Amino acid sequence: MNILRRHLLAAVPALAIGIALTPALRAESDPLPSWNDGASKQAIVAFVEKVTNEAGPDFVASADRIATFDNDGTLWPSHPMYTQLAFALDRIKAMAPEHPEWKDKQPFKAVLDGDMKAVAASGQKGLVELMMTSHAGMTAMEFAAIVTDWYKTAQHPRFKKPYSELAYQPMVELLAYLRANGFKTYIVSGGGIEFMRPMTEKMYGIPPEQVIGSSIMTKFEMQDGKPVLVRLPEVEFIDDKAGKQVAINRVIGKRPIAAFGNSAGDREMLQWTDTGAGARLMGLVFHDDAVREYAYGPADALEDTHFGAFPQDLMDEATEKGWVVFSMKDDWNKIFASDM
Amino acid sequence: MNILRRHLLAAVPALAIGIALTPALRAESDPLPSWNDGASKQAIVAFVEKVTNEAGPDFVASADRIATFDNDGTLWPSHPMYTQLAFALDRIKAMAPEHPEWKDKQPFKAVLDGDMKAVAASGQKGLVELMMTSHAGMTAMEFAAIVTDWYKTAQHPRFKKPYSELAYQPMVELLAYLRANGFKTYIVSGGGIEFMRPMTEKMYGIPPEQVIGSSIMTKFEMQDGKPVLVRLPEVEFIDDKAGKQVAINRVIGKRPIAAFGNSAGDREMLQWTDTGAGARLMGLVFHDDAVREYAYGPADALEDTHFGAFPQDLMDEATEKGWVVFSMKDDWNKIFASDM
Numbered sequence: 001m002n003i004l005r006r007h008l009l010a011a012v013p014a015l016a017i018g019i020a021l022t023p024a025l026r027a028e029s030d031p032l033p034s035w036n037d038g039a040s041k042q043a044i045v046a047f048v049e050k051v052t053n054e055a056g057p058d059f060v061a062s063a064d065r066i067a068t069f070d071n072d073g074t075l076w077p078s079h080p081m082y083t084q085l086a087f088a089l090d091r092i093k094a095m096a097p098e099h100p101e102w103k104d105k106q107p108f109k110a111v112l113d114g115d116m117k118a119v120a121a122s123g124q125k126g127l128v129e130l131m132m133t134s135h136a137g138m139t140a141m142e143f144a145a146i147v148t149d150w151y152k153t154a155q156h157p158r159f160k161k162p163y164s165e166l167a168y169q170p171m172v173e174l175l176a177y178l179r180a181n182g183f184k185t186y187i188v189s190g191g192g193i194e195f196m197r198p199m200t201e202k203m204y205g206i207p208p209e210q211v212i213g214s215s216i217m218t219k220f221e222m223q224d225g226k227p228v229l230v231r232l233p234e235v236e237f238i239d240d241k242a243g244k245q246v247a248i249n250r251v252i253g254k255r256p257i258a259a260f261g262n263s264a265g266d267r268e269m270l271q272w273t274d275t276g277a278g279a280r281l282m283g284l285v286f287h288d289d290a291v292r293e294y295a296y297g298p299a300d301a302l303e304d305t306h307f308g309a310f311p312q313d314l315m316d317e318a319t320e321k322g323w324v325v326f327s328m329k330d331d332w333n334k335i336f337a338s339d340m
Numbered sequence: 341m342n343i344l345r346r347h348l349l350a351a352v353p354a355l356a357i358g359i360a361l362t363p364a365l366r367a368e369s370d371p372l373p374s375w376n377d378g379a380s381k382q383a384i385v386a387f388v389e390k391v392t393n394e395a396g397p398d399f400v401a402s403a404d405r406i407a408t409f410d411n412d413g414t415l416w417p418s419h420p421m422y423t424q425l426a427f428a429l430d431r432i433k434a435m436a437p438e439h440p441e442w443k444d445k446q447p448f449k450a451v452l453d454g455d456m457k458a459v460a461a462s463g464q465k466g467l468v469e470l471m472m473t474s475h476a477g478m479t480a481m482e483f484a485a486i487v488t489d490w491y492k493t494a495q496h497p498r499f500k501k502p503y504s505e506l507a508y509q510p511m512v513e514l515l516a517y518l519r520a521n522g523f524k525t526y527i528v529s530g531g532g533i534e535f536m537r538p539m540t541e542k543m544y545g546i547p548p549e550q551v552i553g554s555s556i557m558t559k560f561e562m563q564d565g566k567p568v569l570v571r572l573p574e575v576e577f578i579d580d581k582a583g584k585q586v587a588i589n590r591v592i593g594k595r596p597i598a599a600f601g602n603s604a605g606d607r608e609m610l611q612w613t614d615t616g617a618g619a620r621l622m623g624l625v626f627h628d629d630a631v632r633e634y635a636y637g638p639a640d641a642l643e644d645t646h647f648g649a650f651p652q653d654l655m656d657e658a659t660e661k662g663w664v665v666f667s668m669k670d671d672w673n674k675i676f677a678s679d680m
Contacts, residue, residue: 063547140589184549197593207403208593209524215590220582220608227611229589236590242560249480249569250555250576251591253537253548268560271567 031177033333034170040283040331043324044174047281048181051257058279062182066256068248068269069175071189071196071213073262073308074285075204076166077156079294082307083163084195085127087150089119091134108133132233136216140194140229148198161338167203169339170332171260171285175204178258186256188212188248190240190265194231212247214239244269262287263308270323282323286310289329292339371517373673374510380623380671383664384514387621388521391597398619402522406596408588408609409515411529411536411553413602413648414625415544416506417496419634422647423503424535425467427490429459431474448473472573476556480534480569488538501678507543509679510672511600511625515544518598526596528552528588530580530605534571552587554579584609602627603648610663622663626650629669632679 035041050058051065072078092102092111102108107126110118119126135143151164159166175185187206189196193213200206217232239247245268248256259266259273262285270282287310288295296302298312318325328335375381390398391405412418432442432451442448447466450458459466475483491504499506515525527536527546533553540546555576558569579587585608588596599606599613602625610622627650628635636642638652658665668675 193590193593209591211593218586218589220585226615227585227608229585245560245567245569246558249558250533251549253533253551268567275566 031180032170032173034173036331036333038331040324040326044177044281044283047258047279048177050279052181060257060278064254064257065178065181065183066186066252066254067178067183067258068186068188068212068244068252068256068260068273069171069204070244070261070263070266070269071187071191073287074260074266075168075171075187076163077159077293078262078308079287079296079302079305080157080307082191084191085131086154086157086163087147087195088130088134090150090154091146092130095134132216135192135195136231136233138231139223140218140231143194143231144198147195151199159336161336164199164203165338166336168285168332169334169337170326172204172337174260175206179205183258184210186210186212186248186252188239188244188259188269190214190238190243192216212239212244212251214243240265242268245272248272257281258283260285263310264314265308267314267317274321274323282318282321284310284314284318284323284325286325286327288327289332289335291329292335293328371520372510372513374513376671376673378671380664380666383621384517384623387598387619388517390619392521400597400618404594404597405518405521405523406526406592406594407518407523407598408526408528408552408584408592408596408600408613409511409544410584410601410603410606410609411527411531413627414600414606415508415511415527416503417499417633418602418648419627419636419642419645420497420647422531424531425471426494426497426503427487427535428470428474430490430494431486432470435474472556475532475535476571476573478571479563480558480571483534483571484538487535491539499676501676504539504543505678506676508625508672509674509677510666512544512677514600515546519545523598524550526550526552526588526592528579528584528599528609530554530578530583532556552579552584552591554583580605582608585612588612597621598623600625603650604654605648607654607657614661614663622658622661624650624654624658624663624665626665626667628667629672629675631669632675633668 032041032044050056051060053059069075072082076083089111092108096102096112099108102112107119107122107130110122111130151162154163155161156163156166178185185206187196187200187204187210191213193211193215196211196213197208200211201208215236217234217236218229219232221228221230237243237247244266248269255276256273257276257279258281259269260283261270274280274282286297287293288297294302296305297310298315303309372381372384390396391400393399409415412422416423429451432448436442436452439448442452447459447462447470450462451470491502494503495501496503496506518525525546527540527550529536531553533551533555536551536553537548540551541548557572557574557576559572561568561570577583577587584606588609595616596613597616597619598621599609600623601610614620614622626637627633628637634642636645637650638655643649
């Protein structure tokens, strides 16, 4: 570095950061430090630069920079089971003292015995009964308090940390990077809206009004002269597969220009996003890291999982359409914020 | 004014506007110029000052400054009929050449004959048939194009202007005033979401994702290899009365701190808003100006209207609970932007 340049840089510290520091220190200004350099990271950065370049052909006004994210398996783990199912099982156990009859009644008995095989054997009907029993019968505000309390104490069985600390760090960086570039980020998840809202702001920086999910029916009622919403044991809407497009259209009313998922349940959301005109980014988190997280893609032992399967035909569609597959193993240098 | 002060003001033009100009010119900096000075305007300003005063006991963080607005009768006229019904009737007429059988079939015959009495006589069933025929059967994008085209040409029968020019100017000012003070403004209307969205941004400064309304079912379908949403002739959700609270909870997930309506259909939304802790503002537009618009409150000839009745018990509840009644006649010095 010649004397003149050194002098200039000393006078312009902000400029100096990007040019003069060592590579290790330069990384601090990288908005995606948990992403390894490679095709996935390049695709993200190239897309954002394109749609924010006012002089370019792919410029998109900030108001139309909508990005939608699936939650389970895309922003946090969905194994060994969906977090919301873990919550439901915990709730059943907490409610059991008031329901002595559950000791002899399936699927409750199976939950209380910790017999997950018997829970699974109760099938769709049993699962719905567990979900409705644990999620309905209280007001919306009471339910929010129950969920908030649960997040404070419940831990992931493998990672031994509160679920609220298990956001995928690279995806948190992606969310922040998009927002810093004028995007509005939404969750569009098969999970329950009211189960997600108590944690999305803290975990992902996503406010309640940008959380789209499944819902159960609620009923307006006056209690002590005050209006409340009572949660009813009846499904209102399932925000999965084609439901995601329906919900995006109903709630946002704009087609996303970027969408991220991890399983067959996100296919229609990505198709819908992909079909719009102009630059698009579709990304799929690929669970191929059994060491640091889980592996359940095609060819893995868990590929027939009930918790976010990524079948071969989804991989084929991604390849054909240029959807970016984020390999957890190769693209991410850390999974969780606490990883060293 | 002494010399020093005059000198200072000359040097600080922005400060001078508020202090030195004549009252007529000062009004230019009034954010609510179409509101007459009086209790309604004072209630609005006092509320906004309270919730934005960081040092005060009623301060509300910007993220929680949610204000919800009914649309028909609150932001634009709902007489002589809901605008969306006028659209439906126009659509039926436009579609008639492809349906020669309608000439002899009710309720279509009544529409084609312009016989509104016979339309009304077809009852709820007839109206639903007209709505579904005019609103379903096409994709969501096709419907948006149809609505957008209609707004370009359709005129209000009395005011002889496009509907899109008939926003109530005082309410447009109220929306802008709230947003300038960190509020997020939503429409929460019984009208169809997809019917409103093509005009809410232009008329009210409200983007598509802040429009909550009624909806019909949609179906994901592949057409020529591209995913589309086909509108089905089946009601998904009616965003009226208690439905407004349900939808606010589902979509926004926060309780509004301000809510505005004009009829019995807005009662539950105002009750829900009112029941929260801290400062609240509930306002009801009262149609008592038959000269400049319409009069259909209690004691008016139109009080049994089907298009936004304001019954006596709503007036009683407003009085009892301190909800502010905006008299169009007394509180507003103009109704529409084009009024002199």
